[in-house]
Amino acid sequence: MPTKAGLFIVFEGVEGSGKSTQSQALTQRLTDGGHDVLLTIEPGGTPTGLEVRKWVKTGQGITPLAELFLFSAARAALVETVISPALADGTTVICDRYIYSTVAYQGHGRGLDSDTIAELNETATMGVLPDLVVLLDLPPDHGFGRKSDNELDRIELENDDFHLRVRQGYLAQAREEPDRWLVLDASASQPNLSDSVWNRVSDMLAKT
Numbered sequence: 001m002p003t004k005a006g007l008f009i010v011f012e013g014v015e016g017s018g019k020s021t022q023s024q025a026l027t028q029r030l031t032d033g034g035h036d037v038l039l040t041i042e043p044g045g046t047p048t049g050l051e052v053r054k055w056v057k058t059g060q061g062i063t064p065l066a067e068l069f070l071f072s073a074a075r076a077a078l079v080e081t082v083i084s085p086a087l088a089d090g091t092t093v094i095c096d097r098y099i100y101s102t103v104a105y106q107g108h109g110r111g112l113d114s115d116t117i118a119e120l121n122e123t124a125t126m127g128v129l130p131d132l133v134v135l136l137d138l139p140p141d142h143g144f145g146r147k148s149d150n151e152l153d154r155i156e157l158e159n160d161d162f163h164l165r166v167r168q169g170y171l172a173q174a175r176e177e178p179d180r181w182l183v184l185d186a187s188a189s190q191p192n193l194s195d196s197v198w199n200r201v202s203d204m205l206a207k208t
């Protein structure tokens with residue numbers, strides 16, 4: 001397993017839950033406090049990831065298994081070339097989505113086999129796991145309310161049941177590892193959410 005000296009924090013949640021706002025807010029607070037921080041995104045934090053992002057959002061005829069491999073390919077490139085080197089340097093890494101999205105969307109949402117997903121996640125990440133996963137929990141219809149219909153992509157256009165299963169998939173993962181997860185009600189105000197995240201992260205920093 002690669003060495004890991006920096007703190008690794010992941011944000012997860014259904015569409016429109018405010019992950020990017022919160023990951024940017026945390027990045028800003030850490031940077032203001034003098035920390036070296038790297039903010040990245042899945043898929044999209046590498047050239048491979050950017051290509052995958054286009055395919056999964058707008059591609060046609062992509063089967064569930066092909067989709068799983070695409071997300072895994074993006075993750076493998078991101079961990080190997082961005083996340084692992086930064087953590088080894090002592091940089092705090094913040095990532096908007098990680099393996100938990102695959103369990104929620106391709107596992108609970110699409111119904112793909114959980115052992116296959118676990119194996120691919122382990123291979124793609126080389127066993128690099130976050131110190132903290134912040135789940136911005138929101139009923140899916142609330143999240144979609146924040147986007148206009150013509151902004152919705154291939155996965156967002158899945159039916160309500162799919163998105164409800166995704167949400168349940170996240171909550172199930174949070175229950176399995178309560179120490180690693182911070183579950184927040186994403187309908188709270190952005191400043192309140194950002195304070196809750198900061199309280200937890202500053203506790204963690206105090207212990208490093």
Ligand code: TMP
Nearest residue numbers: 042043071097098101102105106155156
């Ligand atoms: P977003 O980050 O802008 O929300 O877009 C990423 C989309 O890809 C979102 O619909 C969730 C989906 N996704 C998966 O289905 N599986 C994954 O492993 C990841 C990282 C994202």
